[in-house]
Structures are given as structure tokens and as C-alpha cells.
Amino acid sequence: MTLQRPIKNILRRRTDQAGLSAVWKQVQERRHPRRRFRGFALAAGVSLSVAAGLFVWLRHAHSLDHAGPLRVVDGQPLQSLEAGHDPRTVELSDGSQIILSPGARLEAVDNAARIFQTTLVRGRAEFEVRPGGPREWLVHAGPATVEVVGTHFIVTRESGSVSIQVTRGEVLVRGKEEQGARRLAAGESFRMNDSSSTEANAEATVAPSRTGSDEKSLGGVYSDATVPNQVGMKRIAGADPHLPDVVKRRLRGRPDTNFVARICIDKGGTVVDVAVLQGIDGADKSLVAALRQWRYEPQPIPLCFVTQLVFSIE
Amino acid sequence: MSADANDEAELVALVVRAQRRDRSAEAVLFERFAGKLVGMLERLLGSVADAEDALQDTFVIALSQLGRLRDPAAVASWLTGIAVHQAQRRFRRRRLLRVLGLDRRIRDAGLAELAAPTTPPEVRETLHRLDGLLARLAPSLRVAWMLRNVEGESLTEIARACRCSLATVKRRIATADARLRKQLNIGDEP
Numbered sequence: 072m073t074l075q076r077p078i079k080n081i082l083r084r085r086t087d088q089a090g091l092s093a094v095w096k097q098v099q100e101r102r103h104p105r106r107r108f109r110g111f112a113l114a115a116g117v118s119l120s121v122a123a124g125l126f127v128w129l130r131h132a133h134s135l136d137h138a139g140p141l142r143v144v145d146g147q148p149l150q151s152l153e154a155g156h157d158p159r160t161v162e163l164s165d166g167s168q169i170i171l172s173p174g175a176r177l178e179a180v181d182n183a184a185r186i187f188q189t190t191l192v193r194g195r196a197e198f199e200v201r202p203g204g205p206r207e208w209l210v211h212a213g214p215a216t217v218e219v220v221g222t223h224f225i226v227t228r229e230s231g232s233v234s235i236q237v238t239r240g241e242v243l244v245r246g247k248e249e250q251g252a253r254r255l256a257a258g259e260s261f262r263m264n265d266s267s268s269t270e271a272n273a274e275a276t277v278a279p280s281r282t283g284s285d286e287k288s289l290g291g292v293y294s295d296a297t298v299p300n301q302v303g304m305k306r307i308a309g310a311d312p313h314l315p316d317v318v319k320r321r322l323r324g325r326p327d328t329n330f331v332a333r334i335c336i337d338k339g340g341t342v343v344d345v346a347v348l349q350g351i352d353g354a355d356k357s358l359v360a361a362l363r364q365w366r367y368e369p370q371p372i373p374l375c376f377v378t379q380l381v382f383s384i385e
Numbered sequence: 386m387s388a389d390a391n392d393e394a395e396l397v398a399l400v401v402r403a404q405r406r407d408r409s410a411e412a413v414l415f416e417r418f419a420g421k422l423v424g425m426l427e428r429l430l431g432s433v434a435d436a437e438d439a440l441q442d443t444f445v446i447a448l449s450q451l452g453r454l455r456d457p458a459a460v461a462s463w464l465t466g467i468a469v470h471q472a473q474r475r476f477r478r479r480r481l482l483r484v485l486g487l488d489r490r491i492r493d494a495g496l497a498e499l500a501a502p503t504t505p506p507e508v509r510e511t512l513h514r515l516d517g518l519l520a521r522l523a524p525s526l527r528v529a530w531m532l533r534n535v536e537g538e539s540l541t542e543i544a545r546a547c548r549c550s551l552a553t554v555k556r557r558i559a560t561a562d563a564r565l566r567k568q569l570n571i572g573d574e575p
Contacts, residue, residue, distance in 0.1 A: 074515070077534065084427060091419050102445060
């Protein structure tokens with residue numbers, strides 16, 4: 072069989088007029104996309120403008136609602152709070168809540184539109200701070216300062232110590248010493264010795280007192296003064312840490328050198344984690360290894376605390 | 386002035402208007418050439434969907450580059466060149482997809498499928514065999530041979546559409562012819 076050329080003469084086209092119209096429509100949409108996107112752009116622009124306006128208006132309304140100091144929800148000024156024989160719950164104007172245990176006393180020391188600082192003079196206070204509120208919250212309790220992010224936590228100041236328990240969110244706890252800063256997450260707690268836990272001397276500084284007297288008897292390099300004074304944790308086992316000889320030679324004749332670490336122990340008092348907060352070049356590894364061998368008195372709950380080692384080379 | 390001259394003058398005026406972004410002129414240009422081009426693309430590609438897709442790309446490119454067309458009277462061969470280029474792009478894409486095992490193309494516009502209802506069975510059978518043989522040719526050979534034997538284009542037009550020399554076109558067609566004629570009876574060139 073012979074095919075006559077051009078072969079197309081015996082063929083037919085399958086794309087009909089409707090198909091061609093559809094193609095032309097697509098061509099136009101691709102050729103003039105601005106017409107299509109102009110609508111989107113306009114709608115998006117209007118939406119963004121409305122959203123931005125709403126945001127500004129809400130922020131403005133919010134700042135108007137909460138301008139000025141924090142108040143009790145009924146409008147009363149917030150100065151000092153005290154619980155008698157019964158617990159006292161105080162609802163605040165920003166939606167936060169404070170529950171004072173019997174006998175607890177709280178004083179507002181700085182109450183403004185952007186900051187609320189309060190001091191727990193004594194007892195136990197439970198804080199439910201609204202997240203994302205307009206104010207920065209600071210809770211002082213003796214040597215401890217709790218920076219609040221928006222969370223639920225309990226501060227107890229009694230029997231010569233301050234303890235902070237976080238049940239939700241997280242807080243930043245600072246001692247009087249900067250290196251005592253510690254972030255506490257939900258489920259974590261922290262305890263500090265508070266030698267000033269009297270109402271009259273609530274803000275007294277608890278300065279770590281260095282013993283320094285047994286430096287030589289401890290190998291001439293070691294003084295563990297801060298542990299008992301700042302945190303109140305007692306070591307019951309474990310060798311004294313020593314600096315490597317090369318580090319000793321480097322530090323000889325210099326003023327005291329500090330090594331600060333955060334130690335976490337389990338209920339049995341076994342060290343489970345050591346994090347160096349302020350190290351000594353060339354000595355961190357051996358010091359951490361030594362700290363990991365320490366044991367502390369058993370505790371009712373797992374704890375983390377900050378330890379400072381002071382080295383003085385004669 | 387003859388009818389052909391009138392037609393050409395009208396076409397040139399239409400292209401010039403389209404070059405000035407006259408949308409109605411662009412639409413008329415599409416109406417005038419889309420049918421011929423989509424038919425050619427169907428036969429080249431063997432797929433209606435691919436042909437419509439290639440036609441769309443052809444006109445998007447053509448209308449956006451129409452300002453570069455120096456000779457408005459040559460718009461037909463210029464459009465054919467763009468369409469052929471689009472077909473060749475799809476051949477390359479198919480080859481890649483086939484290597485990757487991803488070629489899901491529906492072949493619904495082979496020469497046998499496009500045959501008119503009145504086509505004798507033996508011709509239809511020949512077209513079917515021709516489809517199979519063309520599918521085994523390299524795309525460059527297949528396109529050149531089909532433009533010549535299926536579309537009836539001149540060698541010069543084919544060279545322009547394939548963006549190659551006349552000698553190359555002749556060689557490609559001769560090579561394809563040699564492979565096909567062994568197995569098919571196709572009428573000699575007029």
C-alpha cells in the first residue's frame with residue numbers, strides 16, 4: 072500500500088474549537104498575569120492594612136487598659152499583701168493571681184506599667200503569672216530573685232532558706248552573685264540558704280564567706296567556701312579537686328581564681344550532671360571529673376545548685 | 386492587486402497591530418494559525434494534550450517576542466519554527482522521563498488514530514506501522530521526515546523550522562527515508 076504525500080491530507084485534527092479556546096484562555100492568563108495578581112495583591116494589601124490597623128488598635132487599647140501600676144482586680148492599689156490564719160488569694164488586674172499561705176507576707180517594691188517587683192518577706196506564695204503580660208515580673212526572696220516569663224511557680228521563704236518550685240513555664244533565678252543565675256523549667260526546683268530571713272532584714276545581702284583557712288591542708292589549692300554558705304548543700308563524700316600542675320604554675324601568685332559549676336544531684340545525693348558556668352583554662356575537665364565523684368546528703372527531690380570553688384596558689 | 390497580495394497585506398497589518406500589543410489583533414492571529422499549528426503538533430507529538438500544551442507555549446513565546454519579528458509577512462514560518470522547537474523540547478523531556486520510568490503519556494494522536502473515518506483499513510494499517518517505525522527514529526530525524534512527508538513543508542521551511550542548514554535537513558530526511566522505505570511503501574516526492 073502506498074501512502075500519498077503529504078500524509079496529513081488523509082488525517083484529521085482532534086483538537087476542536089473548544090480546545091483551542093481553552094488554550095487561548097490559558098495563553099492570555101499567562102501573558103497578562105498582572106490582571107490576575109492585581110486582585111490578589113489588592114486583597115492582600117487591604118487585608119494587611121486591616122490587620123495592621125487592628126493590631127495597632129488592640130495594642131493601644133491594651134496599653135490603655137493596663138496603663139499604670141498593677142492593681143488588685145477590684146481596683147484597689149497593690150502595695151503589701153499578708154495572709155492571716157487562712158490562705159489568701161489575690162486576683163490581679165492583668166489576669167495574674169497570687170496565693171499566699173497562712174502567715175505569708177508580700178510587699179510590692181516597684182509597681183509600674185512595665186515592671187512589677189515584689190518581695191516575699193516571709194512564708195509561701197504561689198504565683199500564676201499571665202504569659203505575655205505588659206509587665207516584667209521580678210520576685211525577690213532574700214538572696215534569690217525570680218525573673219518570670221509567664222508561668223506558675225511557688226516561692227517559699229522560711230527556716231533560713233528560700234525555695235522556688237516551677238510547675239509550669241520557666242523562670243530565671245538569680246542569687247546576689249551574678250554567677251548564681253539559673254533557669255528553672257517546669258518540674259524543677261531550687262533552694263538557697265537565706266541567712267537574712269527575718270522580716271526586718273529581708274533585703275540583707277548574703278555574701279558568701281570564704282573560709283580560706285584550710286587551703287594548705289587541702290593541698291594548698293582548694294577552698295570550697297560557697298557551697299555551704301550560698302546553697303546549703305553538704306558534701307558527704309568525694310575527694311577534693313586539684314588543679315593540673317601546668318595550671319598551678321600559671322596561676323601562681325595571682326589573686327583567687329574562681330571555678331563555678333552547676334551541679335545536679337538525684338534524691339540519693341549522687342551527682343548526675345555538672346555544667347561549668349565559669350571555668351579555668353586547662354582545668355575544667357579534671358575539676359568536672361572530681362565534682363562528679365562527690366556525694367551529697369540525700370534530698371526529698373532531685374536538685375540543681377551552683378557551686379563555687381576558689382583556688383589560691385601560694 | 387491580487388487576492389494573495391491582499392491577504393499578505395492584511396496579514397502584515399495584523400502582525401504590526403499585534404506587535405503594538407493590540408489584544409484583538411493577537412486574538413485574530415491565534416485564530417488564524419492555531420488550527421494549523423495544533424494539527425501539526427498533534428501529528429508530531431502523537432498526543433492531544435501535549436499538542437495543546439505545546440501550542441499554548443508557542444503562543445505565549447510568540448506573542449511576547451513578536452516585536453523581534455523583522456518580517457511580519459514571515460509570521461507563519463516563524464510560528465512554525467517556535468512550535469517545532471516546542472515539540473523537540475517535549476521529545477527531549479519524554480526521553481528523560483522514559484529513562485527514569487516516569488513516562489505516563491497517553492498516545493492518543495498517532496497517525497493511525499488521526500486517520501479519517503473513510504480511510505481504508507490497509508492505509509490505516511500502514512499508518513500504524515509508520516507510527517511504530519517513527520517512534521524508533523531519533524527526534525531530529527523524525528521531525529525532519531514528518532515535516533517533509535506528513536506536513537508537506539518545503540526543505541527551506543523545514544531548515545528554518547529546525548534551525549539548521551538545508552544540507553542538514555536533506556541528510557536527516559534521507560537517513561530517515563532510508564530506514565523507513567525498507568519497510569513501507571511511501572509515494573515518491575512530487
